[in-house]
Amino acid sequence: ETGVTQTPRHLVMGMTNKKSLKCEQHLGHNAMYWYKQSAKKPLELMFVYNFKEQTENNSVPSRFSPECPNSSHLFLHLHTLQPEDSALYLCASSHGTSDTGELFFGEGSRLTVL
Amino acid sequence: GQNIDQPTEMTATEGAIVQINCTYQTSGFNGLFWYQQHAGEAPTFLSYNVLDGLEEKGRFSSFLSRSKGYSYLLLKELQMKDSASYLCAVRDSNYQLIWGAGTKLIIKP
Numbered sequence: 001e002t003g004v005t006q007t008p009r010h011l012v013m014g015m016t017n018k019k020s021l022k023c024e025q026h027l028g029h030n031a032m033y034w035y036k037q038s039a040k041k042p043l044e045l046m047f048v049y050n051f052k053e054q055t056e057n058n059s060v061p062s063r064f065s066p067e068c069p070n071s072s073h074l075f076l077h078l079h080t081l082q083p084e085d086s087a088l089y090l091c092a093s094s095h096g097t098s099d100t101g102e103l104f105f106g107e108g109s110r111l112t113v114l
Numbered sequence: 115g116q117n118i119d120q121p122t123e124m125t126a127t128e129g130a131i132v133q134i135n136c137t138y139q140t141s142g143f144n145g146l147f148w149y150q151q152h153a154g155e156a157p158t159f160l161s162y163n164v165l166d167g168l169e170e171k172g173r174f175s176s177f178l179s180r181s182k183g184y185s186y187l188l189l190k191e192l193q194m195k196d197s198a199s200y201l202c203a204v205r206d207s208n209y210q211l212i213w214g215a216g217t218k219l220i221i222k223p
Contacts, residue, residue, distance in 0.1 A: 100145045
């Protein structure tokens with residue numbers, strides 16, 4: 001138990017569907033992150049939120065839309081995805097974005113796009 | 115560009131010692147992390163090095179040489195539960211985390 005909870009754990013969707021991934025952290029952290037993890041590749045940072053404000057968008061396609069209503073919750077809205085978007089999506093949190101503390105990860109949402 | 119290199123896969127025997135290497139080329143340096151990730155689970159923090167030298171934590175140790183852009187994770191008295199992927203990450207001058215692709219460690223009886 002890392003204090004970061006992601007739902008759903010598994011998701012299968014068609015290219016025309018709309019779905020959302022949810023992340024919640026119970027650690028009192030101020031920063032939250034979305035990462036994409038594909039087999040045998042480094043973690044790819046997608047979005048960063050610090051105190052609910054988006055501070056990073058790493059050239060992510062607009063079919064991925066993040067939302068951060070408060071410091072404890074983070075969503076990733078998905079629409080018209082492509083099969084190459086199939087991956088494990090990891091949420092993480094940390095005290096802040098400009099310190100040397102470690103990230104705490106959720107167990108991920110395994111996404112399959114058909 | 116920024117780059118982290120680590121072996122893709124390693125195999126070791128239960129009870130033995132294994133060293134997983136990580137070399138990095140980044141814009142600045144604000145610490146190096148090792149994470150463990152079991153299949154289907156969250157990556158979990160193992161160690162943090164910001165100064166040169168060896169940090170020991172139980173059966174696991176992590177070493178850093180900033181001048182060489184090099185780190186290793188040393189696992190002693192290997193147990194079957196140590197079978198996992200080990201991720202190396204460096205925080206650069208902008209406090210961005212640069213990740214390696216991970217090393218899958220297979221422990222055999």
